[in-house]
Amino acid sequence: MSRMQFEIIARDKKTKARIFKFKTIKTPFFMPVATKATGKFYDSNDMKKIKVKAIIANALLLSLEPSAAVIKSLGGIHRFMNFKGIIFTDSGGFQMYSEHLFLGINENGIRFRNPFTGQRILCTPEKDMQIQLDIASDVAMCLDDMPLYPAKKERLIQSVKRTIAWAIRCKRYHDKHNNINQLLFGIVQGGTDNSLRKICAKKLSTLKFPGYAIGGLAIGEPENLMWQATKVTLKYIPEKTPKYLMGLGKPYQLLKAISLGIDIFDSRYPTKTARHNQVFTFSDGTLKLQRKIYKDDKNPIDKTCNCPVCQNYSRAYLHHLIKIKEPNVKRLLSLHNLYFYQRLMEKAQESIPESIDHIINIFLPSHIMQVMDTIIENSKDPHLVEKARLNKMTWSYKSGRKI
Template sequence: MQRDVTKQFAFTLKARDSSARLGEIATPRGAIRTPAFMPVGTAATVKAMLPETVRATGADIILANTYHLMLRPGAERIARLGGLHRFMGWDGPILTDSGGYQVMSLSKLRRIEEHGVTFQSHIDGATHLLTPERAIEVQCLLGADIRMVLDECTPFPATRDEAKSSMELSMRWAERSKEASQGMAVPGQALFGIVQGSIYPDLRGKSAEALKSIGFDGYAIGGLAVGEGQEAMLDTVAVTASVLPEDRPRYLMGVGTPQDLLEAIARGIDMFDCVMPTRSGRHCQAFTWGGKLNLRNARYADDPSPLDAESACPAAQYSRAYLHHLMKCGETLGPMLLSWANVQFYQELMAGAREAIARGNFAAYAEDVSRRYRASNGGEEE
């Protein structure tokens, strides 16, 4: 799909069921149906999957990682090769994160200052400087359709004073990111702000107000799923979503399990990303309409039933016995099939959510899925 330069970024809210929202994001590279789950293509690949297979699962958009791509092979190199879409063979929209989270979590050494963050690469130890301006420049070189401001992902736990200081730095960086984007972005490319403030409701509110005053195409909720627990995460999501603009997409970063996604949709979230489907697939875990399965378990060695008879995914029609065999033997096909099945399950989960919101019975849909997952917990994680 070629980029349609006549189209601009826009969000349309089509229906609501309580706080759950059904919508569509228009971009020059195609529409994104929301609620949407973005498979993670960290290093210009959704691990163990072909781009056409990712598209066939129903994914409208994928995520790529600024930190990893700026270090290897380099944003300038990707730009010379025609941009990230051509480089990785994905013709739909791409969202790139700012790289801030990876700087905090992966770097061997880092120093955060007002100007930006100086860090050592986890690959070769080389020193780099990532500023709000450089983060935007890298994302523009990649050709991302949705770009994120540079922020500091506040660690957990953090005192209120620590969270406040971190949030305020992120807001100053957000303003600089917006200014940089205005001079670099191509028409139709979007920029999202990121709400920070740890689990403190007043700080989340102040962060959201600061971002709204700057003005962004969409708003993300960052700094969650970092150890605070599901209840605190969902409480923070609810508080934050309630003060974000109705006419802009809302993106919860780095989340999560099927139950987490459904709970967040119920609180007004439109977009998600997480490595869980593909990472779980590489570690013998399968998400199915009957619950979560661990294909390492010996119980599956003689099980001829398909992985998930309710799924439309071709990979989910292989027998559990065969998938158990592949994983036990260390065959590459095993992680490939489970990753494929998992990504498609997440897309089917989102499609079901969209249909349920349109019908006005999202709560019943979410409870049915959660019930299946509660019932499947007996022994599968042993």
């Protein structure tokens, strides 16, 4: 059993938000994705410059290339990629389900094809634990069985049973072999079925993990169902442990989740949107920099931002890089967005003793306008589209933001 590496140091007066001292950093924190021990278009040195404090890598993919043995022989993942902050490793099951590499799953483990050699591989809970111990991340995740959305009840029941059985095996193996003070988090599954979430959360709580993740959400389900499943899960896992909502990524969603008692996040969202030329600001909401209005805009992306991009370049210059299809613009916009997320977490921390509510309200109009955009772009129902347009105009007027 590892010694306590975290404690609650502040609580919000009005919501369930709190601040943990978590190893060397504070929650809430957001982890950029470094799946294969690197970001997409950004490296460890970039992350240092934009104050990234924690990242998440994928243990299973790293075990295939360069291999857990190589990373171990080079002194562990921190030295291998030269990142001094906190490193989480995901067990890797999630990637396997979503890719064409997936071959099958049974009580024993997950079978998949090695994308580098074509070889068939079986990953068991015990093997996965050993990989994460060899890689020597700060926090390991249990191997779980995550159904995609939508899933039938039968599939959800199977996933919860398997996730519990594997969590028991992971914990047993990890307790026995953990000689590096690594933390192991349990992952609660159950889709958007509240009764299954409750069963899974209650059972995993008896295993006394030092922290818990909520998995299988933010994968395309309606947002109200996601919040409901989150609340139910939180009710049945020990309150005084750090909680990690896997994959949740929009700024407003992060703040709302913090107000419910979530402490840790990871998502591709900020970098994926950056690669589509969208940037976040505290002053003007979300900007689509390919739009003509930025052609001669001499302002930085966000006047209040100290990131290396805002310190050096104007919106007009970045717009120009987009127009000439310069690949480096993807890197620049990714860095700004990741820095924005670090600031968002800092602002949440600063607000917590009083209340996080007022920052949530700042991001609400942008979020609603974005949801309306999705309806306008995707819905085939003309009445719904018209309603969404009107709703968007109302929120734009209320918040004083451009459509």
